[in-house]
Amino acid sequence: MRIDHVALLPGYAAATTAVLVLVLDLLFPGRRGVVLAGAAVGAAATAALAFGLALSGDEARFAFCGSACSFTVDGRAAALMGVFALVTLGVLGLSATTRAPMGEHCFLLACSMTGGVVLAGAADLITLIVALETLTLPLYVLVGLRRTLVSADAAVTFLVVSVVATAVSLLGAGLLYASTGAVHFGQMNAAAKDPSLRPLAVVGCVLLLGGLGFKVAAVPLHAWAPPTYDGAPLPVAAYLSTASKLGGVVALVYVSVEAVPFEHDVAVAALVVLALLTMTVGNLVALRQRRMVRLLAWSSIAQAGYILAALAVPDGGATALTYAVFFVALELAAFAAVVALRTPAPVEADARVLVPAGGAPAVPAAPARAPQVIDDGGTLADYAGAARGAPWRSAALVLALAGLAGLPPGIAGLFAKVAVVRSLVDSDATWLAVIVALNAVVGLAYYVRAGAGLFAPAEPGTPVRWPRPHWTIAVTTALIALVALAIGFAPQIVFDAAAAR
Amino acid sequence: MNAVLVAVLVIPALGALASVVIRSDRAGRVAGTVAAALSLVAAALLAVDRAPATGDRLSPWHQVDVAWVPAVQLRFHVGVDGVSYPLVVLTALLTLLCCLYSLWQVPGERNGRQLVALLLVVEVGIVGVFLALDLILFFVFFELVLLPMYAIIAGWGGPERRAAARKFVLYTLFGSVILLVGLLVVVTGANTADLVTLTESSTLGANAQRVAFVLLAVGFAVKSPLWPLHTWLPDAHTEAPTVGSVILAGVLLKMGTYGLLRIGVGVAPDGARWASPVLAGLAVAAILVGGLVCLAQTELKRLIAYSSVGHMGFVLLGIATLTTTGFQAALIGNLAHGVITGLLFFLAGAIKDRAHTGDLGQLGGLRETAPVLAGLLGFAAIASLGLPGLAGFWGEAFAVVAAVQRGWPVAAVLAALGGALAAAYFLRLLRRATHGPAAPAVVGLSPLHRFELAAWAPLVLLAIALGLVPALALTPSAHPVRGLTAVTHAD
Numbered sequence: 001m002r003i004d005h006v007a008l009l010p011g012y013a014a015a016t017t018a019v020l021v022l023v024l025d026l027l028f029p030g031r032r033g034v035v036l037a038g039a040a041v042g043a044a045a046t047a048a049l050a051f052g053l054a055l056s057g058d059e060a061r062f063a064f065c066g067s068a069c070s071f072t073v074d075g076r077a078a079a080l081m082g083v084f085a086l087v088t089l090g091v092l093g094l095s096a097t098t099r100a101p102m103g104e105h106c107f108l109l110a111c112s113m114t115g116g117v118v119l120a121g122a123a124d125l126i127t128l129i130v131a132l133e134t135l136t137l138p139l140y141v142l143v144g145l146r147r148t149l150v151s152a153d154a155a156v157t158f159l160v161v162s163v164v165a166t167a168v169s170l171l172g173a174g175l176l177y178a179s180t181g182a183v184h185f186g187q188m189n190a191a192a193k194d195p196s197l198r199p200l201a202v203v204g205c206v207l208l209l210g211g212l213g214f215k216v217a218a219v220p221l222h223a224w225a226p227p228t229y230d231g232a233p234l235p236v237a238a239y240l241s242t243a244s245k246l247g248g249v250v251a252l253v254y255v256s257v258e259a260v261p262f263e264h265d266v267a268v269a270a271l272v273v274l275a276l277l278t279m280t281v282g283n284l285v286a287l288r289q290r291r292m293v294r295l296l297a298w299s300s301i302a303q304a305g306y307i308l309a310a311l312a313v314p315d316g317g318a319t320a321l322t323y324a325v326f327f328v329a330l331e332l333a334a335f336a337a338v339v340a341l342r343t344p345a346p347v348e349a350d351a352r353v354l355v356p357a358g359g360a361p362a363v364p365a366a367p368a369r370a371p372q373v374i375d376d377g378g379t380l381a382d383y384a385g386a387a388r389g390a391p392w393r394s395a396a397l398v399l400a401l402a403g404l405a406g407l408p409p410g411i412a413g414l415f416a417k418v419a420v421v422r423s424l425v426d427s428d429a430t431w432l433a434v435i436v437a438l439n440a441v442v443g444l445a446y447y448v449r450a451g452a453g454l455f456a457p458a459e460p461g462t463p464v465r466w467p468r469p470h471w472t473i474a475v476t477t478a479l480i481a482l483v484a485l486a487i488g489f490a491p492q493i494v495f496d497a498a499a500a501r
Numbered sequence: 502m503n504a505v506l507v508a509v510l511v512i513p514a515l516g517a518l519a520s521v522v523i524r525s526d527r528a529g530r531v532a533g534t535v536a537a538a539l540s541l542v543a544a545a546l547l548a549v550d551r552a553p554a555t556g557d558r559l560s561p562w563h564q565v566d567v568a569w570v571p572a573v574q575l576r577f578h579v580g581v582d583g584v585s586y587p588l589v590v591l592t593a594l595l596t597l598l599c600c601l602y603s604l605w606q607v608p609g610e611r612n613g614r615q616l617v618a619l620l621l622v623v624e625v626g627i628v629g630v631f632l633a634l635d636l637i638l639f640f641v642f643f644e645l646v647l648l649p650m651y652a653i654i655a656g657w658g659g660p661e662r663r664a665a666a667r668k669f670v671l672y673t674l675f676g677s678v679i680l681l682v683g684l685l686v687v688v689t690g691a692n693t694a695d696l697v698t699l700t701e702s703s704t705l706g707a708n709a710q711r712v713a714f715v716l717l718a719v720g721f722a723v724k725s726p727l728w729p730l731h732t733w734l735p736d737a738h739t740e741a742p743t744v745g746s747v748i749l750a751g752v753l754l755k756m757g758t759y760g761l762l763r764i765g766v767g768v769a770p771d772g773a774r775w776a777s778p779v780l781a782g783l784a785v786a787a788i789l790v791g792g793l794v795c796l797a798q799t800e801l802k803r804l805i806a807y808s809s810v811g812h813m814g815f816v817l818l819g820i821a822t823l824t825t826t827g828f829q830a831a832l833i834g835n836l837a838h839g840v841i842t843g844l845l846f847f848l849a850g851a852i853k854d855r856a857h858t859g860d861l862g863q864l865g866g867l868r869e870t871a872p873v874l875a876g877l878l879g880f881a882a883i884a885s886l887g888l889p890g891l892a893g894f895w896g897e898a899f900a901v902v903a904a905v906q907r908g909w910p911v912a913a914v915l916a917a918l919g920g921a922l923a924a925a926y927f928l929r930l931l932r933r934a935t936h937g938p939a940a941p942a943v944v945g946l947s948p949l950h951r952f953e954l955a956a957w958a959p960l961v962l963l964a965i966a967l968g969l970v971p972a973l974a975l976t977p978s979a980h981p982v983r984g985l986t987a988v989t990h991a992d
Binding site: 322402406407408409411414415417418419421422425426430433434437438440441444445448452455491492495496499 | 569570571572626637641644645647648651655656663667670674675678679681682688689712
């Protein structure tokens with residue numbers, strides 16, 4: 001068996017990060033900062049190695065090769081590994097004040113990152129599913145780590161639905177293996193097709209795509225996402241809606257483009273149906289949401305619909321990945337801003353300036369209430385006055401929401417929409433392009449509502465200046481927002497990386 | 502000169518940044534106003550040192566062409582020619598006037614430097630739309646306007662501002678996503694997004710042209726707006742703050758008509774010829790409906806807003822004829838409407854600020870208590886109804902002439918009838934608002950401020966200048982219009 005260890009470097013780094021976190025937690029019990037810093041360094045190293053690989057050579061690297069290779073690292077895979085690591089790094093940066101045991105939190109995130117990194121290089125069905133499960137498994141625990149009833153509820157919902165979905169994917173993969181006699185993407189495609197086995201392959205293909213649809217929360221396998229996001233600690237919700245969703249997209253792209261192009265018609269039909277349902281239901285239900293995280297959850301369901309639509313056309317894989325990367329950047333920026341607005345650093349209950357009943361800010365009021373413990377997304381009304389009290393954080397949130405709606409100043413989102421609509425029009429699926437476009441209008445309705453909520457006048461009795469977030473959260477939010485803004489001006493990097501083979 | 506072209510876009514953007522970053526409200530407003538003035542200078546300078554026109558095709562005076570996102574065939578290709586130049590200058594001028602006005606007064610004493618910053622961002626978007634020579638770039642600028650304009654209405658508007666702003670943003674996004682699909686039908690069909698290449702030789706098939714034109718026309722019709730897609734406009738104009746209404750009516754609507762002319766007709770001429778009777782029918786309907794609705798309006802700003810529907814109907818009728826006369830009428834009608842309606846909204850704002858009502862039933866006798874204001878309102882109303890010698894005349898008269906030339910006498914007669922309706926409702930407006938005994942609401946009005954007069958004077962002068970010397974706008978656009986009619990073959 002041939003193994004190119006260079007191809008595995010990012011995976012090694014990710015796994016080492018997990019071990020490092022365990023050791024640090026053991027050596028420095030109770031030192032949250034040390035553990036967090038260790039995990040962040042590990043994630044950064046993983047990202048650096050992955051992007052180094054992406055930039056280093058033109059040729060793909062292979063590992064675990066028998067008759068075919070189980071692990072392939074080309075430019076695109078390496079770049080995706082880097083994205084997984086960066087997202088993990090961002091989520092770690094947002095975790096400073098999370099009410100969870102830091103050692104466990106960081107360890108599980110690092111494990112999940114390892115799954116993502118390996119997933120990007122997967123070249124057979126077994127590696128793909130094992131990597132995807134490695135990505136998902138730690139999340140069951142992460143969701144429940146807050147140890148409240150809501151979060152336990154969320155964890156159980158997530159676990160039950162996820163197990164069913166995994167079983168469905170496995171059954172699908174098994175049927176595909178039975179009908180082709182291969183698990184490697186290339187060999188499956190090349191295997192001689194026995195016409196009598198075709199029904200088996202069709203069912204396998206649909207089951208596998210459906211099971212993977214769960215990971216991206218595609219309708220009708222979406223119901224777990226909103227309660228899970230809302231019950232999870234905010235940074236974990238951020239991770240669920242970015243890294244976990246990206247994992248689902250990567251798996252879908254690999255399967256639909258590389259593993260089962262021989263069942264192209266079936267895959268397209270399944271994906272079009274999923275896409276239509278997902279974007280329409282996601283957008284319509286998002287209209288009714290009053291809680292910030294639930295709104296983001298439903299909107300991310302709708303966004304998955306656009307990705308699925310892109311996948312339904314030939315050569316849509318690159319477009320889907322491009323859209324997914326833009327989406328991940330903007331969604332992470334949105335969650336970062338929410339975290340920064342909602343989780344204040346512990347402050348003394350000092351005399352703070354309050355908004356008097358009259359409206360305009362006035363003299364320092366009596367000692368304020370003890371700072372309320374808030375570590376969920378809250379309702380949209382909770383953000384009233386944010387634009388005045390925390391202008392920079394509000395600007396980051398507005399940028400992210402505009403980008404998710406596909407409008408400047410979040411130009412990254414605009415290019416993402418243009419890319420999807422373009423690939424649909426290019427493949428003569430203009431009708432689908434029109435539906436995607438109309439869905440974007442529905443989407444804007446709730447993004448605007450969420451954004452406008454920041455500018456609503458603050459309620460009397462709340463602090464004029466919002467409490468500052470922990471410095472790591474502030475820095476992370478600023479960096480993520482800058483990245484989300486910057487890739488809008490240089491989107492070609494993402495387009496190139498998604499197309500690089 | 503190419504640096505100037507970029508400067509027209511960069512200066513307002515920097516100005517917006519400066520007015521947000523500067524902590525003092527006053528200094529922020531001044532910084533923004535200075536940037537607006539500089540960008541007007543830069544815009545005016547674009548007429549200097551023009552490249553000679555070549556052939557029939559679109560030949561920009563100056564252009565900048567840099568690759569940006571090859572993956573979606575987006576190039577940063579901007580240029581200016583005779584069609585876009587007057588609109589660019591008008592945009593820069595109106596933005597400057599609005600900034601000047603905001604130096605003096607901001608509705609509700611809310612944060613003024615943010616309003617100025619948003620006005621400047623809107624300017625970047627609108628000027629970008631007029632300058633873009635790449636379809637995708639055009640779309641980027643088209644979208645750039647959306648959220649800042651929403652924020653202007655929602656942040657500084659009247660009592661019903663939130664609902665109006667929502668309606669504006671959703672309605673116009675609906676238009677622009679349809680537009681996006683249309684643009685991409687063109688781009689993928691012709692395999693280029695470059696407007697110069699696309700107008701030079703049309704490689705699109707007849708069917709693709711029809712699909713593309715319908716999508717583009719719907720997209721632009723929402724923005725223009727064309728009946729029956731106009732219903733966002735009255736609410737938005739009525740609830741927007743004065744400066745917002747001025748920008749909306751003055752230049753934002755022109756993005757629609759400009760786009761229809763330059764991209765719709767320029768890129769899909771066969772599609773345009775195929776669809777032009779329908780377009781003309783809708784335009785005539787807009788003229789008549791706008792006029793009739795205006796006759797029943799009792800609110801000052803709402804009346805002016807609906808009058809825009811009628812005026813833009815004339816512009817669209819001009820475009821729909823696909824004749825040289827029609828295009829020229831559309832171009833000058835665009836400018837005249839921008840100048841006159843901008844002025845009307847400034848005046849309406851001044852009256853509402855002072856009398857605290859826009860209800861025509863409660864106004865009256867303005868002539869007695871505020872003669873200058875009443876005189877200006879009378880001037881603007883008469884200019885708007887198309888009195889010969891003032892700017893409004895040329896666009897409407899020649900749109901009717903063009904309809905006759907095209908062989909649509911019924912449309913011409915109905916449009917002329919609509920022009921008469923305009924006379925009726927503006928005279929009714931004047932009778933209700935300025936004549937008669939002084940109503941309690943208009944007694945003791947504060948005198949006009951010099952900032953107000955400074956903001957209005959250029960518009961008054963332009964309305965007279967364009968009326969007396971229409972060649973100001975027609976001469977530079979003669980060549981590009983010839984290029985457009987050469988591809989539509991409707992003459």
